[in-house]
Amino acid sequence: MLEEYGRILIAAALAWILFVSVDIFWRLPQKGGVSGANAIGEMIARRGGDRNGGWMMGNIVSSPDASAGTLLAACGVFVAGIPGGIVAALLVFIGNRICHDPGYAGTTGALIATAVIALSTQFGFFPSDFIVGTVIAILTIQGLSLTKASHLLGRLWRWRA
């Protein structure tokens, strides 16, 4: 029982690192991708948050990004193994285009997550750990302190850039 919570926390940390890295790689904090993302970024900047971090958080809200890819890949692997993860990547890709987002953050995030989750099963993890883990990871970014999270993301962005 306690071991399950430990697995979930480790999965949350892995999911956090995964989708933050993929999003920063695809330059999500550089600008607001769709107009809604821009508005949310400006709002966070107005509250004293970091502008680039705010744009990335706006992008997470407004379009399926690597965090969505990670979540749906975990769901896909949970119901149907690796093929399920690939189908999830395809669904995220379609979702991106429906949202008029020309990016690939969601699709690549989903594919990488599928690989990571499939590999993790060799170490005793279950895909369901990653489903809960991704939700917890998103909670830490979008659900606690918007300004503090944006500062953290902004710092990571400048470190990359």
Added chain:
Amino acid sequence: MIEGLVILLLTVLITLGAVVTALWKGPFDKLIGLSIISAGIIPFVVMRGYLDVAIVVALIIPLSTIIILLLLGRPVQ
């Protein structure tokens, strides 16, 4: 028992959404309240096994929100 907890949490979501939609004033806030309600009802549909209904409802409710937003943008006749 766990199943009861799931039902309780979903009911909390739906009730919260309904109360909040009634109390909030602005149109955008009310639309957010509607999305809270729909977040509560979709898992109920899935729980009963009606996956195709869930897919359709999950697509139609956001579509309705977008149509409402388009209607809000038009000048009142």
Added chain:
Amino acid sequence: MESLIAAVICLLIAVYGAIRAVIEQETLARLPFINVMNFGIAGAIVLILPHPLTLVAAAAYFIGSTLEANAIASAYAKRGGT
């Protein structure tokens, strides 16, 4: 079923997101918390009913809710807010 415990965790996070959105005063700031709620519900859907088609339902719900949040945010920005 252990996955139901995971579903309860996801639902708790979803309810927390909704409550934070209710507490929040500014409309645009509510959207990230609603996003947390949507993540939680999408995860809960799959954990409640493990079936291949549930993946499509979760994806449909998630993409629909993302579209909706984006529409609200951009309409709010364009109209200058009420």
